[in-house]
Amino acid sequence: MNMNLMNYKTFANTINDAVFVMSVMENGKFRYEFINQESKRRFSFSDDMLGKTIDDVVDETAALYLNSAYHDVCSTSETVVFTDTSKDFVDETKLSPVFDEQGKVRMIIAITRDITELEEQRQALSQSNQRYHSLFEYNKAGIFELDRFGYFTTLNPAGERLLGRSIAELKDETFQSMVSTEDVPMVRQMLQVALDGSTVDYKVTVLDAKGVRKILDITHLPMIVDHEIVGVYGISKDITTEQKQMETIEYLSNRDPLTALPNRSDMKNRLMQCCTKAKSMNHSLAVIVIDVDDFKLINDAIGHDKGDTLIREIARRLVRILPQEFETGRVGGDEFMIIAPWEQEEELAILLEKCKSVFSSPYVIDGQSFYLNASIGVTEYAKGVVAVCVEDITKQAEMAMYASKRSGKGQLSFYDESMNDLSxxxxxxxxxxxxxxxxxxxxxxxxxxxxxxxxxxxxxxxxxxxxxxxxxxIGPDEFIPVxxxxxxxxxxxxxxxxxxxxxxxxxxxxxxxxxxxxxxxxxxxxxxxxxxxxxxxxxxxxxxxxxxxxxxxxxxxxxxxxxxxxxxxxxxxxxxxxxxxxxxxxxxxxxxxxxxxxxxxxxxxxxxxxxxxxxxxxxxxxxxxxxxxxxxxxxxxxxxxxxxxxxxxxxxxxxxxxxxxxxxxxxxxxxxxxxxxxxxxxxxxxxxxxx
Incomplete structure (x- = not known):
């Protein structure tokens, strides 16, 4: 390329890069014709080196390397770029040929730029990419990226194993298409929250490639590029086994192990729900507590195994005679609770007769007949009654039951205020x-x-x-609540x-x-x-x-x-x-x-x-x-x-x-x-x- 060197020199003195103009001598050596102000500042050069060759200015090792690079420009007639890392900083030098009218290289312009900071940024980016790659590839959790519309863009090996499909198979699929139908609205909402800039955690059921349902613990984070949210990261963990185990234990912890009926804790929950429903539907509710009289004496006499058989049979009879919409639970060793909605007084009367009939016929265990009595207490949650707490309703029914026991056992009593010695x-x-x-x-x-x-x-x-x-x-169970x-x-x-x-x-x-x-x-x-x-x-x-x-x-x-x-x-x-x-x-x-x-x-x-x-x-x-x-x-x-x-x-x-x-x-x-x-x-x- 031809150019006016004088104009170039003027321009070169205005830039922040070191500029050298070298002429190509007949003997194959390279002579300094011009050095700009930046080269003098950076390398402590002066105009004394003008007219001298590379061999005159630098040491033998550097001269060998530079001469080789300059010869490459002359032989190829192309620009040559090389990097010098021998100092505390990194220099990048670009050698550009200047041709005469016959197309022969007569001069070479060298521009040296300090790229130390740029190189550090490149290395940091490279290391960051390597760390991300390791985290992505070898993480046991399934990691994926979704675009703004929920389509998969990346999926790590753990995620592929989790879903049973490769990223190639999922390229045209959305994450929503993988989840169970009932969870789709929730997933859409969670993705939108992440796209709005927040981190969210939730549990979702997905179907893998074989149609197997898996429960995943999902974390979504916004994917931000150049200060703009371009998609969503997903981190997933298979908690199917853990969740099923927890559900099983929670179910069992809410069930009486002997009868499989709801236990006391679960009956409190059910009573709360029933009271809410009764209030909304404007009907009445009866809570009935049934306690088998002298059961401890019976249990001690016949042994725990037969005693357990008696309890199970009582539970079976109660469940058999009561409508399905009634709640029946075992709330103590020999104590049962029934939550029964009713609208007419005669309905409650019929229900109570059924409860008493559970004990009207003998229980036969291993050919031996047992005649049982039970004390029954009843409290009513009637129409229009101001809401009371579940604990109070339960205590009222139990106070009525204890009143039955004080009356000679085998009796039935309704709660009234005279029983309220508790206050x-x-x-x-x-x-x-x-x-x-x-x-x-x-x-x-x-x-x-x-x-x-x-x-x-x-x-x-x-x-x-x-x-x-x-x-x-006085026991702490009595004075601590007070x-x-x-x-x-x-x-x-x-x-x-x-x-x-x-x-x-x-x-x-x-x-x-x-x-x-x-x-x-x-x-x-x-x-x-x-x-x-x-x-x-x-x-x-x-x-x-x-x-x-x-x-x-x-x-x-x-x-x-x-x-x-x-x-x-x-x-x-x-x-x-x-x-x-x-x-x-x-x-x-x-x-x-x-x-x-x-x-x-x-x-x-x-x-x-x-x-x-x-x-x-x-x-x-x-x-x-x-x-x-x-x-x-x-x-x-x-x-x-x-x-x-x-x-x-x-x-x-x-x-x-x-x-x-x-x-x-x-x-x-x-x-x-x-x-x-x-x-x-x-x-x-x-x-x-x-x-």
Whole structure:
């Protein structure tokens, strides 16, 4: 190419790249004819080098390399580009030929540019691409990309295995086409949320290439390129097995294992739903509680196996005589509940006669006839009645049932206000509890929790007790609810915390090691963030470690105010204390929310332990709970262990820790100290030993 070199030199001095103009000599060497200002600045060159050759200016190694590059330009008549990485920076040089009128290369223009930053960006991008490739290709989760219309654009190998189809087969398919029909509206909504810039998580059922239904846990994130959302990322995990296991356990935990009827917890849920429906349809509702009279005597006389057969037969008779729209459940050992809608008084009368007829004919077990009676209590949720809570309705029916028992058993009673001694009892307890707190009448007893198999004491559960001067022992099941409804629970809780912390500190001073104190916490204490501050303050005051304290929260408490409770639980876990979910398996939503809760330990409710020796379904539920807990790295504690047979089965099933009257009842701190702290701390607690 021909050009006016003078004009070029003027231009070259205005740019930020180093420019050299080299002439091609007859002897094949290359002579500096021009260097611009930038080359002088960057390489400390001067005009003294003009007229000199490359060999005169640079060292032998550099001259050899540069001469070779310049000769390549002359021999090929094409531009040559090379990179120099020998210094702390990276230079890219472009050699362009200048031809004479005969088309011969007479000059070469060299432009050298600092591309250090650009090269670093290229390398960073390359490394980023490699990391993304590794994450994408080798991730066990299925990862895919969708365009704005939901069509697949990429799918990693794990995703191909999950769906049973390759990305080539899915190129013209939308993600919505893979999901079950009932989930399509939800998927569309979730994709739109991601396209609007948010991250979403949800569960969806898909059909793979073989038509197999799979449940996936999906996370969608917006795909942003140049500040614009161009599609959606998808991260998927197959949770089919886990979900089915959770559903099975949740179903079993809501069912009575002996009769397969709904249990007490599930009947409360059903009663709530029935009350809502009755109100909307403007009809009445009857809640009937049936309790078999003297069943414990019968059970003890004929044995548990035959007793179970009797209970199952009662359940069968109830289900057989009642319409399908009625709810029937077993809510206690020998107690049943029926929820029955009705519109006319005669309907209720007929229903109650049917309930009594269940016990009108004998029960024949192994050729032996048994005549049973039952006390029946009834309460009505009538048209136009202001809504009352499920607990009150249940208690009303139970109070009516107990009134039947007081009347001579085998009777039927309707609830009325005269039975409502409960409110008077609550008022009495509230006044006396205030006095007890002022006079320091509450006590804390301790029950050891042992490692299954070795019987070594791992921790102590603190249990508040109240001895009243005229009433005697008043159980926490009676006064704690009163404390919660009156706000006294904060004073009770503060007393228990101080007592437990002081006791544990004293035990540690006496030589106890590796022992944890387990303390029950009320739902009222978990609302707000006062409890974490109190725990932190008490830990510092008594010089205790956070991991030496375990807080127990019942499952039903969590579900009363899930979000607020979870927030406080997260604060407590961040503090370092251990958290335990008590009465596990009896709550409203046990398995579906367990993975969202920050617990270390679950305490399997005693109701699942009581029948484990002779009931296969109870043992199946127990096994499933332990298996799921192990998979989630949770410690399992079986509470309410009362027999050697129960303990043996619990060890066989792999429960981690145990507690119950089989080992010892809860006792005051001084009795713990007298037996445990005075002995060898490494010595396991002996079976059948009582504090």
């Amino acid at each position: 008077r009892r609550k008022l009495f307890l509230e006044q006396e509890l205030r006095r007890a707190l002022q006079n320091h009448e509450l006590q804390v007893h301790y029950q050891p929790i042992l490692e299954a198999g070795t019987n070594r004491v791992k921790s102590f559960e603190a249990l508040v007790r109240w001895y009243h001067k005229s009433e005697g022992w 404390a919660e409804t009156t706000g006294l629970i904060h004073q009770v809780g503060s007393f228990v915390l101080n007592e437990c912390f002081a006791t544990l500190a004293s035990w540690k001073d006496g030589g106890a090691e590796a022992i944890r104190m387990s303390i029950n916490i009320s739902v009222k204490q978990l609302q707000g963030n006062a409890l974490p501050h109190l725990i932190k303050d008490r830990l510092a005051y008594y010089r205790l470690l956070p991991q030496e304290i375990e807080l127990e929260v019942t499952e039903s408490v969590i579900m009363e105010n899930f979000e607020k409770v979870c927030f406080t639980l997260d604060l407590l876990r961040d503090l370092g204390v251990y958290l335990s979910i008590d009465d596990f398996g009896t709550g409203y939503s046990s398995m579906s929310t367990l993975n969202r809760l920050p617990f270390h330990t679950i305490k399997i409710d005693r109701s699942f332990i009581a029948d484990v020796f002779y009931d296969k379904k109870s043992r199946a539920i127990l096994r499933s709970m332990i298996q799921l807990s192990n998979e989630m790295n949770l410690t399992t504690i079986a509470e309410g262990v009362e027999s050697e047979e129960q303990y043996r089965i619990l060890k066989e099933e792999g429960v981690h820790e145990v507690q119950g009257y089989y080992f010892t009842k809860p006792v005051p701190a001084n009795e713990i100290e007298a037996v445990w702290l005075t002995g060898n701390l490494s010595e396991p607690l002996r079976l059948h030993h009582r504090f």
